[in-house]
Amino acid sequence: MGNGGFDRSQEPHFFIPSYLKGTRHAERLLKAHKSRLRSRTTESAKSATSTGGTNSLSTSSSSINLHQKMVPSHRGMTHDIIEKAPTPIYEDAVAQLPSCWNRNDKWAGLEIEGGGLEVIYRGASKTHVDEAAAVRSDRPMPRECGIYYFEITIMSKGKENKPSLVSIGFSGPKVILSRLPGWEPNSWAYHGDDGNTFNCTASGRPYGHKYNTSDVIGCGVNFRTGEAFFTRNGHYLGTAFTDIKAVDLYPSVGMKKPNEHLRVNFGQSPFCFEIDSLVEAERRETMDLISSMPVTGLCPPLNETQLIHQLIAQYLAHDGYIDTARAFAEEVRQENKNLTYNIPGSDSEASKDLEPEEDVDAIQRQKIRASILDGDIDRALKLINIYYPTVLSANEPIYFKLRCRKFIEMIRHCAELSDSPSPITSKNNTSSDSYNGVFSHQMELDESNGFEDGMDTSDDLSNSAIGGVGIGLDGNQTFGNSSSNGNSEGNGFLGYGDLMNKTLEYGRELKDEFDGDGRGSSISVRKTLEDTLALIAYSDPREGPLRALLDVEGRIPIAEELNGAILVSLGKSSSSSLERLFAQTDVLLSECGADGSAGALINLRSI
């Protein structure tokens, strides 16, 4: 998100008001926006495919092909294949913010200009005391925001040298627009001519100053408390209304004199009033409630510390952080020992010691993760096929991602080789030197030659033609039929040219495997494949537009997704208790915050 409260890099109409930044509703809006952009690109890609005369089959028939080809796996696969399908449903579910005045929801005589943000009264002067012209915004204020705020600048109050007859506030969708907001039931407003507030009635109550040309009037609604307030030129004027329960309230302004001219800021620009601090104070109030919340009811008889220890220990074991799990269990054990030191008979009072999980699965999973995080995809594929031979065929998308990642790692390697004057490679191409130390037995499985196909190989791991050569490179070198290339067999060091050839060869193979057999017709698979293979077009892909693909961070999601898939294949939950706790809380907060009550402003991710 940008600095000024909105993001210029997105399409012009998308913005997040500054006070909503970091809230869950802002995240929802952003996600919906991205999904909208994505589905747009996907749709254009789709039409390009269908009109472009390519030989791809229609989606439905190709997915039948896919089934036939991939029958051995479970139904999980089809689910995964369509997983990346565009999800336009999502954006409908997210309450969008007001963005401009609604041309179809205004009274005659009002004209809308300035990109939908300005409204000018060009009609005849409303002489009758009851008559006026009002307009509403395109969308209601989402209660999910917790607090909603907008500002109106009085550009001109008209020609007549009289108090401005402007009304600023909000109203329900059915409130008649020939009256000033505030006069009618289900409308609330602050009037400029007398400084009074009008709470669904024609008789006002004294509230603040009258307002005039170039004043900036802000209006905020707190959906938790059901209160509304106004600001004038950056000053808070106090609570104006209480007990606002109506849903679907639209920002609204009304006026009576020719040339009265207002401009609204729904958050596209920085606000005059310090609304961010007000929202932050509101958030803190709720955070204080949360901080003092006892948690003993969550998982009796565990107290807070015990519960947190269990959650952490279970996560570490679940995700295969074995060394950490052991160290943590030991440190907690030491702590319990300290706490009961010299207190006879208190053993039962202390936390239960943690028993780190020492199962072979955790170690195997950690080895696989380590390989991926090191960028050694061949090794990872090999280990998966040894330990969990069914996982890849049951999780085609993960297999695809791993295969693409291997190509990316080869490109990375080529780019690095081209940097160094001599073709000697470092042991570990970029990241995580420390990583190899985690498992002393990491290299006990020597890389073997002739690793041909990640799907069905069961290599002889005792073949150690290239013992001890750097991770990554040897994988690259041995991929495919190295004998057919006949070059540098048994030699760990490849020149740039050789490596580039290998990479190209592998790229072709990748394309053949995924583009030629029907799987490639899945839009997302094709797109990924195209992007990945396009890397080869850049002399230094680290500088090109696709450089994000090369980021080593990209290894992490693949490693974690695979870990989850392995756990599922073992009949275990794909997520740990801590992840569930987070997700449960997130959903609960959404439930609580949906109507704007406490919880709307709480975002676990930014706690």
Added chain:
Amino acid sequence: MSTSTVSAAATPTRHPFERRVEENKPSKTDINTVIMDYLIKEGYPDSARKFAMEANIKQKPDDESIRTRVEIKHAIQSGNIQSAIEKINELNPEILDLDSTLHFALLRLQLIELIRDCSSDASPENVSQAITFATQQLSPRASTSKAFLEDLQQTMALLVYPGDTLTPQMSELLKPSLRGEVADRVNQAILRRQGQSVEAKIKEWVRARAWAEKEARASHKDVPANLKLVLDGDDEDEESDDGMNGNGDAMIT
């Protein structure tokens, strides 16, 4: 980060809430950050170091700043209050000078430890040592605050009553949890003084979980009657030794 889920398709009978939970998984980066934050703030240096390696976390824990806090924490947890106070003052004398409540809590814990020595060995030396400490260190402070005075009186009563006639309130004072609580407060005071945020994020997560459930139920939201937290096996008593080996398949659909 990774928004894709690896879970198998949901069965139709599930509560919609559960489906949304599945879709709202945090990223591993979020989780790992929160765990690292806890290990550093609450002082588990070995775990923090290992975790940085295993989870490939770039930001390595600063051993130096953890170590002092851990030493102080361990001293308090094992009842060695004198040594803890000295270490705190060495680190920054203002921590106790400017927080008389915290200082009093430490001194009272020290008195409790002295009284504990009396209960195992009620020699005249031990008893007089406890009394001397109380009169020299705590009494002057107790006169400044009613709460301090009450705390002191209650603590001194421990000396007089035999162990089996203590009120529940009094026997609380002798439990290990008081040490843990004081250690936590000191740790937080040091973090605050170092300008760091005090609460470990995971604590707020757990509290937010409890709070949000309470709020949601109070406003009659559609939430499953029993929101399980630990999903490995139904028998929570086995949870610790069972880890992930439990019959998690009950949860997989």
